[in-house]
Amino acid sequence: MKLLEYQGKELFAENGIPVPRGMVVTSALEAEEAAAQLGENIVLKAQVPVGGRGKAGGIKFVDNLQYIRSEAEKLFHLDIEEFSVEKLLIEEKIDITKEIYMGLVVDIDTGDIVFLFSPEGGMNIEQVAESKPEQVFRLIVDPLEPPPLYQLRHFIRQGGFQGKILEELTKIASKLLHIFLKYDLLTGEINPLVILPDNRIIALDAKVEVDDNALFRQKFEKKFWEERDLLEKEARDIGVTYIKLNGSIGVIGSGAGLAMATMDMLEDMGFPPANFLETGGGITEDLMYNALKLVCKNGQVTGVVINIYGGVNPIEKGAKGIVRFVRERESPPIVVKALGNKQEECWEILKEGGITVITSVKTEDAVESIINLINSSNEKTKIVGEGVI
Amino acid sequence: MSILLDNETRAVVQGITGRIGSVQTAWMLDYGTKLVAGVTPGRGGETVHDLPVYDDVYEAVEKHGANATVLFVPGPFLRDAVLEAIDAGIKLVVAIPEHVPLHDVLQMKSAAEKNGAWLLGPNTPGIISPGIGKLGIMPGNMFTEGKIGIISRSGTLSYEMAGLLNEVGLGQSTMVGVGGDPVVGSRMIKILQEFEVDPETEAVIIVGEIGGSSEEEAAEFIKEMKKPVIAYLAGRTAPSGRRMGHAGAIIKKEGQGTVESKIKAFKKAGALVASKPSDVAVLIKECL
Numbered sequence: 001m002k003l004l005e006y007q008g009k010e011l012f013a014e015n016g017i018p019v020p021r022g023m024v025v026t027s028a029l030e031a032e033e034a035a036a037q038l039g040e041n042i043v044l045k046a047q048v049p050v051g052g053r054g055k056a057g058g059i060k061f062v063d064n065l066q067y068i069r070s071e072a073e074k075l076f077h078l079d080i081e082e083f084s085v086e087k088l089l090i091e092e093k094i095d096i097t098k099e100i101y102m103g104l105v106v107d108i109d110t111g112d113i114v115f116l117f118s119p120e121g122g123m124n125i126e127q128v129a130e131s132k133p134e135q136v137f138r139l140i141v142d143p144l145e146p147p148p149l150y151q152l153r154h155f156i157r158q159g160g161f162q163g164k165i166l167e168e169l170t171k172i173a174s175k176l177l178h179i180f181l182k183y184d185l186l187t188g189e190i191n192p193l194v195i196l197p198d199n200r201i202i203a204l205d206a207k208v209e210v211d212d213n214a215l216f217r218q219k220f221e222k223k224f225w226e227e228r229d230l231l232e233k234e235a236r237d238i239g240v241t242y243i244k245l246n247g248s249i250g251v252i253g254s255g256a257g258l259a260m261a262t263m264d265m266l267e268d269m270g271f272p273p274a275n276f277l278e279t280g281g282g283i284t285e286d287l288m289y290n291a292l293k294l295v296c297k298n299g300q301v302t303g304v305v306i307n308i309y310g311g312v313n314p315i316e317k318g319a320k321g322i323v324r325f326v327r328e329r330e331s332p333p334i335v336v337k338a339l340g341n342k343q344e345e346c347w348e349i350l351k352e353g354g355i356t357v358i359t360s361v362k363t364e365d366a367v368e369s370i371i372n373l374i375n376s377s378n379e380k381t382k383i384v385g386e387g388v389i
Numbered sequence: 390m391s392i393l394l395d396n397e398t399r400a401v402v403q404g405i406t407g408r409i410g411s412v413q414t415a416w417m418l419d420y421g422t423k424l425v426a427g428v429t430p431g432r433g434g435e436t437v438h439d440l441p442v443y444d445d446v447y448e449a450v451e452k453h454g455a456n457a458t459v460l461f462v463p464g465p466f467l468r469d470a471v472l473e474a475i476d477a478g479i480k481l482v483v484a485i486p487e488h489v490p491l492h493d494v495l496q497m498k499s500a501a502e503k504n505g506a507w508l509l510g511p512n513t514p515g516i517i518s519p520g521i522g523k524l525g526i527m528p529g530n531m532f533t534e535g536k537i538g539i540i541s542r543s544g545t546l547s548y549e550m551a552g553l554l555n556e557v558g559l560g561q562s563t564m565v566g567v568g569g570d571p572v573v574g575s576r577m578i579k580i581l582q583e584f585e586v587d588p589e590t591e592a593v594i595i596v597g598e599i600g601g602s603s604e605e606e607a608a609e610f611i612k613e614m615k616k617p618v619i620a621y622l623a624g625r626t627a628p629s630g631r632r633m634g635h636a637g638a639i640i641k642k643e644g645q646g647t648v649e650s651k652i653k654a655f656k657k658a659g660a661l662v663a664s665k666p667s668d669v670a671v672l673i674k675e676c677l
Binding site: 051104106109111112114126142143181186187213214216255256257258260261272273280281282340341362 | 555627
């Protein structure tokens with residue numbers, strides 16, 4: 001779950017990382033009222049869960065209160081990468097002497113927590129990392145033995161800081177690390193972290209992503225989910241992973257690898273997949289029924305391949321869900337390949353329900369079968385059509 | 390012979406009294422797996438399928454010389470159960486659950502590395518050495534005894550692969566599910582090294598996926614291997630992940646993580662790459 005900037009800043013502030021004074025508003029009128037309390041120099045920041053907001057025109061500086069309302073209106077009418085702007089963060093404008101980068105991330109490739117720090121922060125940090133990699137410092141964090149303050153100080157000192165500023169940066173680094181570990185973050189990034197003319201240090205931005213698998217122990221209010229698509233949101237409620245794609249064949253697989261292999265084969269046969277859907281190992285009757293319902297909500301779907309193996313639950317449970325679906329609803333052609341514990345029972349249920357069953361181990365048999373079914377139903381439509389003429 | 394799971398393995402089932410743990414224990418016993426005990430805190434003194442249940446792993450190690458564990462405890466409790474098993478001296482830890490918090494995985498992985506334990510998973514079907522036993526949820530009927538090693542990131546695709554091999558008369562020495570999560574306990578390359586020195590394994594199949602760099606890393610070792618390696622990679626049509634912030638971009642290594650980069654790395658290392666699972670069976674026949 002990605003937090004919006006203001007949510008990330010709330011988290012920072014609660015844990016002792018200084019952030020600018022600011023308020024969240026949902027209308028231009030509220031923006032005006034908020035600005036009146038914050039002073040003459042104001043920044044309006046669109047709250048969307050994607051990067052590149054500045055370049056998309058989502059940040060406005062205003063130095064005259066009479067323009068607040070019109071500038072806020074403009075932002076509320078903006079769409080940034082499919083996200084409409086529903087909230088603005090209004091902050092005092094900060095004078096900056098130096099921009100710094102500080103971030104923690106899990107390196108998925110190595111399974112390490114990496115602390116990144118650069119004295120050259122700001123919008124162009126990725127270019128800095130490429131052209132001046134010696135200006136981006138890294139510290140691998142052992143999750144069982146996080147580095148004590150003195151190691152963090154040693155780490156930050158590489159950026160050329162000393163004295164009070166080094167001490168302040170070290171404290172912020174320690175707090176960021178604390179937040180990262182305490183709240184199960186996947187990303188905890190401050191860019192820029194700025195030094196003010198009076199040597200105070202403030203987090204001007206907050207990029208925070210929380211591990212969805214840890215939400216059972218993290219009490220974040222689910223103010224916002226990152227799905228751009230309503231179907232993806234529904235998938236989460238059902239307990240499956242769903243990603244909408246552009247093709248026409250629905251795919252349900254027990255396991256991401258099997259689902260992806262099925263998708264790849266469909267693509268190779270000239271029938272691109274309409275979605276990725278992974279059930280996980282615990283298929284129940286309801287889960288399968290709901291998954292099928294979800295896949296068929298996409299109007300592009302002309303057929304569905306279900307490719308499943310028995311996991312922690314016996315496989316005939318899923319078969320019952322499939323049969324229930326085709327009995328209750330208008331359904332496109334469905335082909336089911338199902339193997340594993342109690343597979344014979346599963347096939348029996350499906351065949352009685354009038355569903356095409358593949359009992360071989362080859363996924364391409366299921367893929368070929370659904371294509372044949374679709375082609376033959378197209379043929380039929382064509383003949384009926386000609387008959388009418 | 391086989392790797393990791395062999396005739397010396399004496400396993401405990403952590404979470405044996407749960408619904409899934411109990412059912413899967415019965416299936417593992419039916420398959421002939423040498424299970425010596427179950428562990429569920431607060432349930433010591435009971436029995437499940439005639440196996441004694443203990444309150445902690447230490448007791449199972451003391452009384453039965455347990456040296457492996459398979460875990461069916463719920464995701465939220467997995468970390469402590471795994472750390473306990475490793476602390477009790479268990480050297481093969483098979484963590485079945487999915488939806489485990491990533492920070493917990495990182496801690497388990499760190500503990501396993503420090504203690505020289507194998508950690509398979511989380512989100513793994515487990516490990517099966519046909520004819521010897523299985524620690525996991527894979528259907529035993531999909532596997533047969535033989536000389537092909539399988540390393541898989543995907544559970545169900547590994548069943549499919551074994552089934553396809555059976556059809557051409559090739560059984561398996563061991564199938565190791567490394568786990569489907571972005572970060573898992575043991576790297577593919579380590580398991581490949583075990584297969585290379587296992588006298589009963591004649592060839593190795595890698596079932597990989599888009600994402601991460603474990604295949605690219607494994608390819609580095611394939612260059613030195615004597616045994617043939619055949620790879621299949623799923624996910625050419627999968628959309629790439631969405632990210633936020635710059636940190637991901639800064640640490641990313643160029644040219645890794647895509648199906649294309651993995652295919653390239655494998656081919657360069659001398660492995661054969663199949664474009665679909667059933668082609669693996671064809672390619673492997675050519676190598677043996």
